[in-house]
Amino acid sequence: MSFRGKKESSPVSPLKKRRASWSELWLNHHNLLSSSPPPPLQFQSLTPPISNSKTLLPDLTLLLSDLTLLTIINKIPKSQRKILSLVCKRWFKLHGCLVRSIKVSDWEFLASGKMISRFPNLDTVDLVSGCLISQPNSGVLLNHRLVSFTVGLGSYQSWIEENLLCVEMVDIGLSKLADGCLNLRKLVVTNTSELGLLNVAEVCLRLQELELHKCSDTVLLGIGAFENLQILRLVGNVDGLCSNSLVSDIGLMILAQGCKRLVKLELVGCEGGFDGVKEIGECCQMLEEFTVCDHKMDSGWLEGLRYCENLKTLKLVSCKKIDYDNAGLGECLSGCCPALERLHLEKCQLRDKNTVKALFKMCEAAREIVFQDCWGLDNDIFSLATAFGRVKLLYLEGCSLLTTPGLESVILHWHELEHLKVVSCKNIKDSEISPSLSALFSALVEFQWRPDTRSHLSSSLMETGIGKKGSKFFKKT
Template structure:
């Protein structure tokens, strides 16, 4: 016989779970909670709070709601040094990071030839292919730095530096690589390449009409036949013959081809190039917009310096690592100067020939800024020729160890418009030899950087510290 007591037996494991209170119900009934005592309030809140699940739950990725353009703008605010870590988050961020990369230096040519470079970085505007054009052994860990280029080599014995030229990729392979690069990077602005040809340049010029800066290593006259196809080219760097690495010839013929094809050129740098008066003259007459000319380690013919007078709008002349500026400077002494020249920079040049320096200063007598950095032979006699500059506003001297204080003073006192003077690491210029007239000139300058003898400054700063003393006197026996 069974009977019902009116109470439902509770199952130990009920299939129906009790509905949990929502946060909205808690929010609506907040006035009731606030009216309770603190102990009752804590007990009620603990009973109504849903228990924390022991299983870990993944939070939703809210970046999926953002379009690519918005997310790219957010990533652009992050420093470039930290963007590479973002590419490891997911595949989408990996692709977005590739779209933000603008400059890339190719070290493995297969990365370009296989098309992975273009698919990984579709928006490149600056590409350097010099290291990739050199066939390096796998896992080569030796980095070789040259003044012009740096590359890696494997462990082994090398009889000469000719291994660089011997291990360059063939011209045909470089042409195919340039064609693939131009087809995928039509917005290319700067290109650095070596051992290319006329056809390779034409392939790039056909697809990359916005290219403005070009750097050609191992360049020759025949390569420059394709230079005229770049309509918007403004900056050009030609590397011809590099001692110890490769031999290539850029003569007057190449300079004339360059002048006829690049009439919108603004900046030109010639490294290891030959040529002479005719080539420089043609550049000056055709490239009317040329403002900066740099000549590095040149093999120019005698009298090339005289062609500078045809560069009517030239504002900056830089001579770097020139063993001899001009072999026959006598013809330049009767020439007119460059009327628009404002800056003359001499870096690691041989200035022992007085006639050559006199001809150079005569050609650049209108310069307002003069820079001498680590120039050999710049003594008081040679520096006295700088009085040919009549309107100098800035003088920068660094590493000129033969120049003395009296030699410096005899020149700069004649420059009544001098405003900026910087003297660094010139050991024969002494503080104790500064005269009252030179001191008065220093007080009238707008900017003065006076660190001629770094050793004297170091020893004076260490006075009384005991540092710098010899071992026998510094250490005392106890």
């Protein structure tokens, strides 16, 4: 007899559990997500949706004062400050407060008052380009050594005269400039009158540097009102630019009586003569630097420099004739400028031996001599430079007529020579250098030798110790 009872269940091993189905796995995962706590609400409230047109982030620069922010912006290079002015209106205004110098090309920018409101702290203003009414559709740009402007068809000489702003408009603009720029220190202007200068002088008491283009004797009547004027540049009759401006002895005398504190004076395209230069020397006793460019001076003007007792620098530029022939002028002017330290001749005609001799005799105390692109400077003319007895620096550039023996015959007499620079003098050859000249080169403090493209003296003498004996450095170019 068999008995079939209920089979007892045996315990299931953990390794043999039944694998859950895919539906069970999905159901368990869904229940787990539904039972997880929701994210905190504070994170949702701190990150609101940002609109494309407006941000809610605070401007932390508002906590800084204008003075502090100006100090920070002032540390940034000038080339990058203009970009900062585009940040906001406040930064745009602060950027304008940092601008000190401006060159006006559009006169309406000054006349409308926008320039003063945009840049309230200007101390240097150039109005020359703004006084010229440029042709808007002209693609012709004319560059002169004094000014750049666009011109239309025809002769540009007549175009300049016809397209200059009238004197009355320039004077009105100067009056607005003076009212808005009380700290003005330098002004460059053209075609103004003595009334316009007086308006500036009455308000801008700190003005120290003035440059007048298209100047005349009448304009100089208002220059004496500038009590602190120290640097003055007068541009009168310039060939190819201004032909109806005249600065004569009368203007130079007015200048001397009104500007007794002048330190630097430059005359460009001015006339005059001995009387005017003498008056400047007697009245402007603080004058240290005198520059004459493209002059129309009368004969004998050079003798007037004997009255400039404190003159330290004499610079002649683009002078077709330094002075007229006068055989006895050299002995008369010998050593008449004992304080002179620098003589600079640039683009001058030096073919007149008597005039050059007189000039060198007058400047025999000079310690620094510069000849730059001077015509007629050959061995014979350069031999007159032995009149300089205490030269420490000689700079020659573009003197194509001067040869190596001519250079040697002079500089061997200068026992105090320390600095020598020779550039683009094609007739000075390395092969003609004597042992005496080579020994002189080795004792120099500074030596720059590049007379032509074939010169190899600098590299060949490096091993000899040139520039090291009793010196500080050697400059190779």
